[in-house]
Amino acid sequence: MTIRSHLNVLGIVATALIALALGYHNAFVLNLVFVGLVFAVLGQSWNWISGYAGQISFGHALFFGCGAYASALFAVHHGSPWLGLLAGAGVAAILAVTVGFPCFALRGHYFSIATIAVAAIAEITATNVDALGKANGFEMPILPAGLGTLQFTEKGHYVLVALGLFVVAQLATIALERSRLGFYLRAIRLNQEAAASVGVDARAAKLTTYAACGALAALAGSLYAQQALYVGPEDTLGLPISIAIALVGVVGGLSTVWGPALGAFVYVALARYGGAKLGGTGNGVDLLLYGALILIIVSWRPDGLAGIVHSIRRSMKRRVVEPST
Amino acid sequence: MTVANERAPLLEIRGLSKRFGSLRALDGLDLHVPGGGLTALIGPNGAGKTTAFNCISGALRPTGGSVRFEAREIAGAPYHQVARLGLVRTYQVVQPFAEMSVLDAVTVGALLRRPHVAEARAFAGSTIEALGLGPKRDIIARSLTIADKKRLELARALATEPRLLLLDEVMAGLTPTECAAAVELLREIVARGITIVMVEHVMEVLMPLADHVVVLATGKVIFDGKPSEAVNDSRVIEAYLGRP
Secondary structure: OOHHHHHHHHHHHHHHHHHHHHHOOOHHHHHHHHHHHHHHHHHHHHHHHHHHOOOOOOOOHHHHHHHHHHHHHHHHHHOOOHHHHHHHHHHHHHHHHHHHHHHOOOOOHHHHHHHHHHHHHHHHHHHHOHHHOHHHOEEOOOOOOEOOOOEOOOHHHHHHHHHHHHHHHHHHHHHHHOOHHHHHHHHHHHOHHHHHHOOOOHHHHHHHHHHHHHHHHHHHHHHHHHHHOEEOHHHHHOHHHHHHHHHHHHHHOOOOOOHHHHHHHHHHHHHHHHHHHHOHHHOOHHHHHHHHHHHHHHHHOOOHHHHHHHHHHHHHHHHHHHHHO | OOHHHHHOOOEEEEEEEEEEOOEEEEEEEEEEEOOOOEEEEEOOOOOOHHHHHHHHHOOOOOOEEEEEEOOEEOOOOOHHHHHHHOEEEOOOOOOOOOOOEHHHHHHHHHOOOOOOHHHHHHHHHHHHHHOOOHHHOOOEHHHOOHHHHHHHHHHHHHOOOOOEEEEEOOOOOOOHHHHHHHHHHHHHHHHOOOEEEEEOOOHHHHHHHOOEEEEEEOOEEEEEEOHHHHOOOHHHHHHHHOOO
């Protein structure tokens, strides 16, 4: 896709979501859209390190939780989450470099296992620290609504804020694909040794990317916490969250600009909407459906939903061209 | 620049050794490569030629010894840093970025000296053109023929604008016509001022091309001199054929 077509799609999506956020007042649907946008951002963050750079992370909840806890703590103690939002992003970036420095020396599955371990350590820590509310987590006070507190009376306004972050993540990805770092990450994924032989500092490229991933996922975590008005270890740092983030990336299609967004909305539609419809009595049916979908996509179209969309577009173009030839 | 500096070899290796367990793949290798021209590194299988390339380029950390490139010690330096200094190698078994187009793969090399993608792409384009890969610039590396993969490997290395190129059997597996084209290519590269050290088995290719031949056997240099002398040297003949 050219830059122009990326921007066109982004413009259409943003316009449609703004119209929905301001004009449609169904709290349930708006909440789904909000969660979808948060997961689209998380999936994109995951896609940078696991898609483009090929380092599969199963511990992305570490950064999500980092942002959630940081902004929640500042909301409780200082009445505004903003400093916490920035601090969370900064801490997540530092954590990413700290974790990445030893772990990027590991190849393949070992990196993935290390990411699980580090996120588990964070979850156990949060479960045992008094200031973080231990296993129960803690609730946030209801503050005067507005951008200053990131609390709103209208669900639609949460959607707008999440949309802002989503647009930033998409623009950053479009730029990444066309940058030196983007080329380097692809080269590292395809053949790290050959990349090093022509001067690519693989560790530096991965660390830079991982730090940015951490910051982005933390920002998503902050927004999520401000909307939920609650943070807890399981909800923000748990392995299921890490796996959900990875699944969003895989289902959508690795190393594509739009894969994570597609994956996020399928995930949210199935796991949340499906969960609401099928859950309760038939608990777990939604997960069953989701698992089946992953199996189908991974065995039939490993390039994910974005790959399917791409081939549909190509075959449509061919059909338009054919009569004239 | 002082006279002494001008005389200093581009690459100066002293006592380079590499052990894999009890195997001494390199056993005190000494090698001087003057700037300009083409040095051939030959020797029977297992002599340590590829290990030498790995240790010089930084792909492997040597067990001991010194490698000086442009009077700077690089033994044990990280692989990518050695490439940054202007010493780049190619692989005996081609290592393409399989899913990238020819142009993108060469762009990765060009980005070393040109951080802007547009500039790097343009430079990669002209490098590809110069190596005769122009018509294949949009082909995915995986589907190239072996000869073209080798050319791609060379293009990627050249796009980093090295001062010293280590070529590991770039001719192996090429047809005689492809070989002749490759020889012309190497002459052009040397004419552009890039020094080449190449490992090669095809002797009739090497002899007219090399200014300087170094013969390796069991991790040591056993001959260092002119190509015409190498073929008559008793130590070289013994290394290849055994003692009569």
